Amino acid sequence: MSVEVRSTKLKFKGEKTKKKRKREEGEEGSSSRRRRGEEDDQPDTWVRPDQAAEIRGPTFIFQPSDRSPICINYDSTRGKIMLQPLDKEAVEETKETSLTERVPTDVSQVWVTTRVAGSPTVNLRTGVGEGKFLSCDKHGLVSADREARGPEEEWTPVVFDDGMVAFMNVYEKYLSVDEVAGGQLQLRGDSEEAGFRERFYVKIQNRYKKEAHEEKKLKEGMLGEASMDEVSTNKIYQAWGQARSVVSHEDRKALKKAKKEGRLAEAMLDRRAKLKSDRFC
Known part of the structure; x- marks a missing residue:
């Protein structure tokens, strides 16, 4: 004896029954691509800059180190810069994510980039605590303990063809990851050339990348008032x-x-x- 199974879904009088449509071959891929495109267009989506002028606002800086990928953190409790392995704090959702698709998982991994309009240099300020600036002295010592900005707190980002970024200080030396005694890693600012240890992956939020494009168009007169001929x-x-x-x-x-x-x-x-x-x- 067969028993008819009835749907438990509530229906209202006069409501039309929706027919299920079979998904055609290739439709799933197109919908997923469209969904990814919509996600990439969101203001808060983390994206990589194509030009140095786009580096602004909340900034995530990390590097494919020899051992494992690391990111530049700021420990507000100890007031020190820390190089934290990304794999150590990886959660289940990010373990299978490629390196270039990584996003910050903690506020200590985020720096705030500001720049004076028209200037090629930027300032990197901690996103936690009292907002200290990343600085480098003439001996190459990097710290984040200054509340005011000056020449030693200025960095010139250089974007390479592979999308990686190097940061040059006022002494025309590059920020780098250096290995010290005991196998510890620390930041230095005395490298003459931008090699592997001097290059970083940088991610910013999509809204600031669009803002940089708008400013560029405005500067070129595409969005502003037409120049008077x-x-x-x-x-x-x-x-x-x-x-x-x-x-x-x-x-x-x-x-x-x-x-x-x-x-x-x-x-x-x-x-x-x-x-x-x-x-x-």
């Missing part, structure tokens, strides 16, 4: 007699000033009247 403007609005156009340094400065003050049309009319009077005098 006096020659073209004169030909359209002020040309007469075989489209004669007069351009001078003084007029250019005057028009730019008038544009900032919101009286560009008035200034151009005054200039046209002046040019006509000079012509017939």
